[in-house]
Amino acid sequence: MAFPHRPDAPELPDFSMLKRLARDQLIYLLEQLPGKKDLFIEADLMSPLDRIANVSILKQHEVDKLYKVENKPALSSSLVNADKLAGRTRKYKVIFSPQKFYACEMVLEEEGIYGDVSCDEWAFSLLPLDVDLLSMELPEFFRDYFLEGDQRWINTVAQALHLLSTLYGPFPNCYGIGRCAKMAYELWRNLEEEEDGETKGRRPEIGHIFLLDRDVDFVTALCSQVVYEGLVDDTFRIKCGSVDFGPEVTSSDKSLKVLLNAEDKVFNEIRNEHFSNVFGFLSQKARNLQAQYDRRRGMDIKQMKNFVSQELKGLKQEHRLLSLHIGACESIMKKKTKQDFQELIKTEHALLEGFNIRESTSYIEEHIDRQVSPIESLRLMCLLSITENGDARCSLDTHYGPEHLLTFSNLRRAGLLTEQAPGDTLTAVESKVSKLVTDKAAGKITDAFSSLAKRSNFRAISKKLNLIPRVDGEYDLKVPRDMAYVFSGAYVPLSCRIIEQVLERRSWQGLDEVVRLLNCSDFAFTDMTKEDKASSESLRLILVVFLGGCTFSEISALRFLGREKGYRFIFLTTAVTNSARLMEAMSEVKA
């Protein structure tokens, strides 16, 4: 249980520095408006802000009142204009985080308050959620880039990487896959060159960096999660590293906000575990705890005094955490059996392995028929479509409402749904392309190519990379033998396998076919510096950058890989995601 790190595993760099930096900058900005001030915070920024500077720090810098804002530009203008009408003069500052875009000023100008406010940037782009997890808290990245083709956030990523390399030294080995990964990498390189000399001569602390686009592997993100942390995320939604446990978990009438990270000793031991082990572990733990409490009996006064002053507090704390996680487990089990979780998982595994397709299809159809949850149905359709390369001809229609017609079109555009017209084989697409070439409309050709690119070759990739482990007998989830354990031994996450393979080879060599099947021939890169300053310890530290989000299952899988190989992985993601978030990002919702 709770595999310890190998004794030779390298130490993680101290990322709390990032928090301090962000906090100092915020304080500096607050002090730009001396005296009492009110602070309006956009709803999405509340939780990250809370992780950086709590209310008492804000109060120290004379923040009088705090307001949560749901609708940003409209608010600032109505506020300013109301003051103008009332003849009140106040100073206003708009702080954009992580950066101000040209369009921001345009909006202010349109609202007629551009001259009344001063603007600033709070370059708060990296939030350390845990000792090994940095989040940019940009959930919008996924839709903006992968659906709308909006590249604005790529620069933000490049700047975040630049910040990391100034703080933690250069990265001697860089790998990446995906169009966005390549762009971000190149922009980052430009930044480094412009500020040449700053990182030069510094010893690298982190030996490798691996950038990966989310659309290289949609499949993994679409699967139901069965590792504890992932399951908690799927069930309760972890937001900015903390979760709201409702009354059904806390077994009281109150909800409780709980931070989930390595500091929670109980959680830290079960976060990466397959769910089937968790309950047993927790009850064992409870028994141990009871035994420790029981030692009180037969203590003399001195021993008792010692116990109360030294151990009791820790035990109580552990007790509290334990009962919370047991509550969470119970709640998860209740919910999951209700929805026939076993059946669902079975179907997903069948899809991943590519057998019993008809059965899976009818399961999904039933799912749609029962109208359990549109998001869930969409997810299964996408999974079917990608794994079967676009054969998701389930009857989709108006039954979900007209806005979902747009959702389908979004899913198709992003490559999550690859609906195939009958007979639309590769040659047919090619002839379509050749027709367009004579048309000379470059834009159209790229469209056609991108539709070609959206073909998923999951089955072939799965074979090449051996993603479905051969099972001899039962897969012992208590003693995992590979990363597949995060999906009950049925499937090794594609993203993690790619990372594993590249790190093993220290290049993409021999992976040409896989790269081709991933349609990433132009976007797989390696860059190594000859400098031999990197210590052997730093060479076992790997920063993995997920552009478009990563799941807790992937994090668990790589943590496992790290333990096996003596590496430590550090995760940088635009946001932590899961299947539901992916689907919601693609959904058109009536405003």
Next chain:
Amino acid sequence: MDCYTANWNPLGDSAFYRKYELYSMDWDLKEELRDCLVAAAPYGGPIALLRNPWRKEKAASVRPVLDIYSASGMPLASLLWKSGPVVSLGWSAEEELLCVQEDGAVLVYGLHGDFRRHFSMGNEVLQNRVLDARIFHTEFGSGVAILTGAHRFTLSANVGDLKLRRMPEVPGLQSAPSCWTALCQDRVAHVLLAVGPDLYLLDHAACSAVTPPGLAPGVSSFLQMAVSFTYRHLALFTDTGYIWMGTASLKEKLCEFNCNIRAPPKQMVWCSRPRSKERAVVVAWERRLMVVGDASESIQYKQLTIQVLLDRLVLRRLYPLAIQICEYLRLPEVQGVSRILAHWACYKVQQKDVSDEDVARAINQKLGDTPGVSYSDIAARAYGCGRTELAIKLLEYEPRSGEQVPLLLKMKRSKLALSKAIESGDTDLVFTVLLHLKNELNRGDFFMTLRNQPMALSLYRQFCKHQELETLKDLYNQDDNHQELGSFHIRASYAAEERIEGRVAALQTAADAFYKAKNEFAAKATEDQMRLLRLQRRLEDELGGQFLDLSLHDTVTTLILGGHNKRAEQLARDFRIPDKRLWWLKLTALADLEDWEELEKFSKSKKSPIGYLPFVEICMKQHNKYEAKKYASRVGPEQKVKALLLVGDVAQAADVAIEHRNEAELSLVLSHCTGATDGATADKIQRARAQAQKK
């Protein structure tokens, strides 16, 4: 060598002065200095002379000459003055010569007599003419103060960022003040003026009378006033031959002196040596010079920094000397050599007799990729001199594509700017160029340009989605992107349109677009949505209640819940809801109503396409075991065990499982055996298992 203490004359009790020639002037003046307007720049800068000022007695046909000399009298430039009469000359802090004309126009010349620009001091000045003018220096730069013929003051505190301020009227001022000066205190420019025995301080808001502390009585007018270079000190010369010296804030007197000369002096200036504690005022008459001073505490700051010194050398085109100084002082490249080379390059591009190629090559050879050199700045200068082609050549040397963009835009090379912006990866830059292009090109060309730049196109689409929906439509139209057009109208059907007719019309347009896009699936779905909308409207009219905007499913469910079973079935038929789905729907709705009678009737209407297990499940969900049992018996053999377990009939489940000889089912039943009540059943299963193994 002179004896150090020779030639010193006492000044007051504790100070001494002496007079000797530092160097002789190289110039060869043909006119008397008194006939010229003279301006000497601070810090030993150049001297400008404008001969033949417009004197009434001179013929206007003779054009005056403007000469510029170095501080030692080396001629730097000489040009014929072709503009209007000049009232005053002065040098700005950047060593630009400001020539204030009578009509309020200010002409700006460089050190080498090159015309830079001109600006006007405003209409009021133009109408009333300039009576007198002063150039003064502030923290922000150099300012101009004007006294007009109407005895009003207008000033600008910084000619680099021209903001004209018309000062308030001085009450009772009928003629020109006897003397005045511009002052700069607390970052605000003021005018101090003397009218008869009174002194007034003018700021942009008010005119206030002021009195110097400790001023001797009997003064009936001030003849001359002088402020020190730093605006800390003020000296006043009165008609009684009395000199008052104090702080410019008029809060403190430093000293006073009575010289008994009542003639108005020609000039009075403050003078003091750097870092000296002694301050003195020099007063000049036609044939007399007097130094008045005291020796109290005072500090002079070293104002001329190395950077300024370098700037001055650059301005005099002494590039090699400047570079040598940088190298000698080991200044960082960015502050030193690079900056000087950049200045040199900016000068180089102005050499019109050299071809574009040669200039570009020469500059690149010398500059290479020296850090801190901005090729785009040099290119901007080239463009400023009208050498667009040279500017483009120079831009090619600029390694940061983003830096090239602003100039390319200025030079109207917007399409090139767009590609450079895209190359830079800076979306804001792309956006800026896009808005430029949008204004510059006609719509068709603009769209065509976008077509070839997918990255810019997506960015613009995003913009349109939020700001200009109609343009978005045009964009799709232009590209014949019927799929997106369809989506656009779908969105409009629920986001933009309120009336049902409008919504149906939008959907119709969408459907047409989908047909054109050969997306039959979407077209059909859209048409269904139109039918559904119309039908929902009818339902609302006929049945009341809320139907509009429900999905097809919810419409059917609502109908069932409202007891309109016939209508629900009709709707299902019309929209070809698959049988299975309809059964699920109806099952769920009836169970929610707890209409068990209707549910049973429904279950018997025909053979259930979804089997009977869902019936059992849903009854149990509503905690109705009695009803659930009814259906459990009808569940097919495959799911029988599951159904029996659901209704809690473990014993019968065991019998069925044993009958099926199905190991999985046996274990499932066994896992449901709890406590003593099911003990017998458990034994039975174990026996059956044992038997099965024997065989």
